[in-house]
Amino acid sequence: MPEHWPFLLVGGVMLFTFFSLGILSHKIKLPAVLAFIVLGTALGGLVGDHETLHRVAEIGIVLLFFLLGLEFPLNRMVDVSRRIWPAGLLDIVLNLGVGFLIALAFGLSLTLAFLIGAVAYASSSSITIKMLEDKKRLANPEAEYILALLIFEDLVAPILVSFLAGIHSGADISALGLGLLLLKIVGVTAGAILIGYFGFRKLGAFVEKHMETDLMPLFAVGLAFCYAGLAMVLGLSEVLGAFLAGVMLSETGRAKELDHLVLPLRDITLPFFFFWFGTTIAIREGVPLVALLVVLALWSVFAKLLVGFYGGRLYGLAPRGAVRAGLSLGQRGEFSAIIATMAPPQLRVFSGIYILVTAVVGIVFFNRAPKWAKWVDQRYFKPPPAENNKLSA
Numbered sequence: 001m002p003e004h005w006p007f008l009l010v011g012g013v014m015l016f017t018f019f020s021l022g023i024l025s026h027k028i029k030l031p032a033v034l035a036f037i038v039l040g041t042a043l044g045g046l047v048g049d050h051e052t053l054h055r056v057a058e059i060g061i062v063l064l065f066f067l068l069g070l071e072f073p074l075n076r077m078v079d080v081s082r083r084i085w086p087a088g089l090l091d092i093v094l095n096l097g098v099g100f101l102i103a104l105a106f107g108l109s110l111t112l113a114f115l116i117g118a119v120a121y122a123s124s125s126s127i128t129i130k131m132l133e134d135k136k137r138l139a140n141p142e143a144e145y146i147l148a149l150l151i152f153e154d155l156v157a158p159i160l161v162s163f164l165a166g167i168h169s170g171a172d173i174s175a176l177g178l179g180l181l182l183l184k185i186v187g188v189t190a191g192a193i194l195i196g197y198f199g200f201r202k203l204g205a206f207v208e209k210h211m212e213t214d215l216m217p218l219f220a221v222g223l224a225f226c227y228a229g230l231a232m233v234l235g236l237s238e239v240l241g242a243f244l245a246g247v248m249l250s251e252t253g254r255a256k257e258l259d260h261l262v263l264p265l266r267d268i269t270l271p272f273f274f275f276w277f278g279t280t281i282a283i284r285e286g287v288p289l290v291a292l293l294v295v296l297a298l299w300s301v302f303a304k305l306l307v308g309f310y311g312g313r314l315y316g317l318a319p320r321g322a323v324r325a326g327l328s329l330g331q332r333g334e335f336s337a338i339i340a341t342m343a344p345p346q347l348r349v350f351s352g353i354y355i356l357v358t359a360v361v362g363i364v365f366f367n368r369a370p371k372w373a374k375w376v377d378q379r380y381f382k383p384p385p386a387e388n389n390k391l392s393a
Helices: 007-027 032-047 051-070 074-105 110-119 125-134 141-168 175-198 204-210 216-233 238-250 255-279 290-315 319-326 334-340 345-381 385-392
Strands: none
Touching: 007 032, 007 255, 032 255, 032 345, 051 216, 051 238, 051 255, 051 334, 074 110, 074 141, 074 175, 074 290, 110 141, 110 334, 110 345, 125 141, 125 334, 125 345, 141 175, 141 238, 141 290, 141 319, 141 334, 175 216, 175 238, 204 216, 216 238, 216 255, 238 255, 255 334, 290 319, 290 345, 319 345, 334 345
């Protein structure tokens, strides 16, 4: 990106490009996030390490997690954790845990293997929810389970990112260092809970009074930036701070109205994050660790099938709905991209290719899920005709 070009010209061209890619992605039925990453990958050599692009990208990701936090008032967080934790723990073991062991088996250090396991952990909330909407499956029985599992991952992943950010920043990774890092996370989280419960819960009338003015976006975005910045000062990830800021503000009971105020700004800045991440993927340098990439990608798809099916059955889904759920969770996206930015250059390239592969495969599986689930249900779970006759008799 030429430094001598006016910022407004560069920004306008990029926004128009994102718009055009979004229209094209919609026509070919692919998430725009993939197009943004691919564009960044293609133009990475031209853009380079541009500070302004990085800052705008950081704003986009902070607002993404702030709006996510708005969806989780404290009562909902408790209810979700109570119902989804068996499937959530299975998800952690099969994706984060086994992904870590696979990377370790290929000779990576403990720290890098844990980072690869973290990249393989969470399904993409943005891709999955967008696909549920586009395919009109939000009314299906498995949609509630899928959303609950995504919520569980969205609650775990910011903490996971904070651990990795602490390690990435050079923090001591001894037992004492990890204990101090955990203490910081607990302190920031507890502070948000106390402020939300005893502070923002009483500010509902104040927020409602100023909701229609042009001042409330300043208040909401200012809170997101401040708590994200506080998390960074403590050596934690800004996304955890932004998420907790959303949780605090959700206690006002005006989450939907606040969401509408901030959403346009997020939609303008978030594409810059995925584009910026794409610029960090130097595919021209070759595909590193090909064997690990193949094994991890295959396991990642299979692991999400297991989590979707067995976790869905524990959640109360019928076999067909559980199969549909398993076929709808394979795509990795925003959290994997965030974690990948903390990897060294070679593993950043590896992670970028992994995200692209799993996203494409996950989208294909998602599109075929109803048809394949119907076949599996009829083939393996429907009772034979004779048994049907006995039951009807």
